[in-house]
Amino acid sequence: MREYSAFSLLRNALSGNRDWRPVWRKAAPRPAYDVVVVGGGGHGLATAYYLARQHGITDVAVVEKGWLGSGNVGRNTTAVRSNYLLPENQRFYEHSMKMWEGLSHELNYNVMFSQRGCLNLAHTPAQLDEFARRGNAMRHEGIDAELMTVGRIAREVPGLDTSASARFPIVGGLMQRRAGTARHDAVAWGYARGADRLGVDIIENCEVTGFRREGERIAGVVTTRGDIRARKVAVAVAGHTGEVMRRAGVDRLPIESQVLQAFVSESLKPFLHTVITFGMGHFYMAQSDKGGLIYGGGLDGYNSYAQRGNLPIVEEVTAEMLALFPGLARVRLLRSWGGTTDMSMDGSPIITCGPLPGLYLNCGWCYGGFKATPASGLCFAHTIARDEPHPLNAPFTLDRFHRGTVIDDKGQGATPNLH
Amino acid sequence: MLITCPYCGPRDLAEFAYQGDGNRTRPDPASMDQDAWNAYVYDRHNPAGAHHEFWQHSGGCRAHLAVTRDTLTHAITSVAFARELGHRRSLRRDRPERGG
Numbered sequence: 001m002r003e004y005s006a007f008s009l010l011r012n013a014l015s016g017n018r019d020w021r022p023v024w025r026k027a028a029p030r031p032a033y034d035v036v037v038v039g040g041g042g043h044g045l046a047t048a049y050y051l052a053r054q055h056g057i058t059d060v061a062v063v064e065k066g067w068l069g070s071g072n073v074g075r076n077t078t079a080v081r082s083n084y085l086l087p088e089n090q091r092f093y094e095h096s097m098k099m100w101e102g103l104s105h106e107l108n109y110n111v112m113f114s115q116r117g118c119l120n121l122a123h124t125p126a127q128l129d130e131f132a133r134r135g136n137a138m139r140h141e142g143i144d145a146e147l148m149t150v151g152r153i154a155r156e157v158p159g160l161d162t163s164a165s166a167r168f169p170i171v172g173g174l175m176q177r178r179a180g181t182a183r184h185d186a187v188a189w190g191y192a193r194g195a196d197r198l199g200v201d202i203i204e205n206c207e208v209t210g211f212r213r214e215g216e217r218i219a220g221v222v223t224t225r226g227d228i229r230a231r232k233v234a235v236a237v238a239g240h241t242g243e244v245m246r247r248a249g250v251d252r253l254p255i256e257s258q259v260l261q262a263f264v265s266e267s268l269k270p271f272l273h274t275v276i277t278f279g280m281g282h283f284y285m286a287q288s289d290k291g292g293l294i295y296g297g298g299l300d301g302y303n304s305y306a307q308r309g310n311l312p313i314v315e316e317v318t319a320e321m322l323a324l325f326p327g328l329a330r331v332r333l334l335r336s337w338g339g340t341t342d343m344s345m346d347g348s349p350i351i352t353c354g355p356l357p358g359l360y361l362n363c364g365w366c367y368g369g370f371k372a373t374p375a376s377g378l379c380f381a382h383t384i385a386r387d388e389p390h391p392l393n394a395p396f397t398l399d400r401f402h403r404g405t406v407i408d409d410k411g412q413g414a415t416p417n418l419h
Numbered sequence: 420m421l422i423t424c425p426y427c428g429p430r431d432l433a434e435f436a437y438q439g440d441g442n443r444t445r446p447d448p449a450s451m452d453q454d455a456w457n458a459y460v461y462d463r464h465n466p467a468g469a470h471h472e473f474w475q476h477s478g479g480c481r482a483h484l485a486v487t488r489d490t491l492t493h494a495i496t497s498v499a500f501a502r503e504l505g506h507r508r509s510l511r512r513d514r515p516e517r518g519g
Contacts, residue, residue, distance in 0.1 A: 240467075242463070242464075242465035242466070242467070243466075243467045251464065252458070252462040252463060252464055252465075253462065253463065253465065254461040254462060254463065255463060255465055256439075256440070256463050256465055257465055257467070257490070301437050302437045302472070302488075303440070303465065303470050303472065303490045304490050304493065305467040305490050305491050306490070306491055306492060306493055310420045310432050310493075311432075312431070312432055312433040315433075345460075345461045401457065401460075401461040402453075402454075402457045402461065414460050414461055415439075417437060417439075
């Protein structure tokens with residue numbers, strides 16, 4: 001497979017673009033592998049890539065129920081940030097951020113990572129105090145954070161209602177300049193191409209319907225395209241974790257699947273140069289390179305696997321958008337959609353060996369899994385290859401809930417629809 | 420999504436507050452059984468399909484409702500007052516089973 005470069009672009013442009021090749025093989029399942037990764041989304045593909053790249057385990061299959069990247073990696077709002085309060089989350093997501101900064105070179109695939117900054121708006125002095133605390137905690141861990149005055153925000157974000165007569169007047173904000181966005185599909189395709197080049201089989205339209213067992217041990221998967229034996233089976237299926245794990249006999253997990261909606265507007269001239277979040281509700285927005293406003297808000301708030309939501313959230317998200325940017329009142333909505341999120345009981349993920357011998361689990365990403373993709377793949381691959389967690393994911397165990405060592409960044413308790 | 424409140428009739432989703440999975444059984448408040456409390460607080464069945472759950476008609480009559488809803492389609496198949504369910508459960512609990 002050829003490397004991508006400015007030269008290859010030019011050569012293909014001059015030869016009518018007839019020489020591009022598919023970037024991964026359409027593999028058929030073989031009877032046995034060292035490792036089978038269930039789920040061909042961002043995390044599954046990244047895991048397969050790092051298994052091959054970092055640990056030399058190339059006898060790997062990624063099995064995907066639908067088409068590659070057809071789940072949440074293609075449905076998220078593309079924000080990448082590491083502005084967390086608790087050290088476990090800070091270290092994990094900051095490592096991910098550093099991996100993002102070199103990812104296009106690592107993969108030889110342009111993931112269009114754009115460090116345009118992420119600005120959290122504060123609307124009360126108490127909220128600004130809390131942001132100062134979080135910003136200080138971030139800087140203590142070596143992460144960039146900058147507390148901004150409302151005057152500075154008004155200069156940097158045109159169109160934002162920073163007046164004292166706004167519905168919720170803005171009093172300041174917390175900016176992480178190294179945060180930003182990435183092209184979500186390119187992340188899936190880049191990891192798929194990288195894994196494929198190292199010998200990983202990516203098997204699409206192959207649903208796992210059961211698990212093979214040898215005694216107590218999980219020893220492979222039963223799929224719609226036949227049985228596949230494996231020494232190790234790794235599950236990274238986000239919102240469908242509960243249903244897949246039930247097929248392995250694990251009936252209860254600290255996870256609820258809920259629906260999160262997202263929206264994109266018609267294309268506008270570039271005016272919004274950061275990712276911006278509202279502090280008096282749940283709303284976030286960025287402008288894509290094509291000009292569309294990509295935005296979203298809170299969960300619908302009930303269990304759902306439907307991949308579509310209901311109208312009250314559409315109304316709420318729109319109202320929040322207009323509270324910040326009254327000038328967008330006549331912008332037309334282009335598309336809206338829903339994704340199934342795996343809401344954990346403390347808002348933090350799970351990357352762990354088990355819960356059965358031979359099985360490895362990666363889930364609980366709530367609606368923040370996209371930014372974690374590189375570190376999640378790195379840590380999960382380490383966990384699978386070494387049978388012990390990487391130091392970065394050691395706190396993110398499945399039994400932390402029962403042991404009382406939850407990692408609850410928002411302090412919401414076991415209320416998945418509030419994380 | 421419309422929920423048909425037994426008292427108020429069919430009402431918009433925006434009037435209701437979600438109270439979560441209705442399959443969990445809260446241990447006796449005096450119980451020291453840590454596994455039972457952990458299971459109650461953290462563990463979920465999380466089915467794709469029929470789900471038994473609680474809602475409150477917080478923007479209406481404020482009644483707590485026990486609802487069965489399909490999580491794949493959002494279709495609601497039954498709505499009842501939660502207090503009736505609670506009554507049945509407490510009758511079950513009054514039977515001698517095992518010590519806390």
